[in-house]
Amino acid sequence: MVQNDLSQNIVTTVYLLFSHNYIAFAYFIGLVIGITLAIYRPSRFAIFILLGFAILLFSFEYDKHIIEGFREQTIKSFITDKPHFRLQRIIDVVISEILPIIFYITGWAFIFLSLIYAGLKIDKDRK
Numbered sequence: 001m002v003q004n005d006l007s008q009n010i011v012t013t014v015y016l017l018f019s020h021n022y023i024a025f026a027y028f029i030g031l032v033i034g035i036t037l038a039i040y041r042p043s044r045f046a047i048f049i050l051l052g053f054a055i056l057l058f059s060f061e062y063d064k065h066i067i068e069g070f071r072e073q074t075i076k077s078f079i080t081d082k083p084h085f086r087l088q089r090i091i092d093v094v095i096s097e098i099l100p101i102i103f104y105i106t107g108w109a110f111i112f113l114s115l116i117y118a119g120l121k122i123d124k125d126r127k
Contacts, residue, residue, distance in 0.1 A: 027057040030111075045118045052110030059103035071095045 018025070034050030037043075074091050078084070 024057060024060050027053050027060060031057055045114045045121070048110045048114030048117060052107050052114060054107075055103055055110060056107035059100060059107055062103060063100050067096055067100070 030053035031050065034046060034053050037046035038050050071092060074095060075088055078087060078091065
């Protein structure tokens with residue numbers, strides 16, 4: 001039998017895991033749907049869904065875990081001897097601000113394109 005404090009800690013851990021990653025879970029479910037559609041009913045719609053959710057999931061993980069290490073590694077490899085504040089600022093802006101926006105917009109653009117494509121295909125099939 002599980003003790004009360006341990007069962008409460010398990011429930012709290014599961015809740016915190018979900019509340020911290022619910023967006024990633026949603027993107028992952030969309031990715032699984034995209035993979036399933038691409039395998040069983042291959043089409044542009046399925047591939048756009050697959051790519052869109054894959055990019056959105058990568059974007060989420062990039063924001064949460066990848067940015068800091070990637071930024072530090074890039075700065076250390078470019079700036080070795082003397083400080084280059086302008087280059088450091090450019091690297092910071094590109095890696096920390098521009099790339100996350102590009103990933104997010106690209107992911108949702110693929111989802112939007114899949115819906116537009118599906119709508120046009122349905123309209124074309126009706127005629």
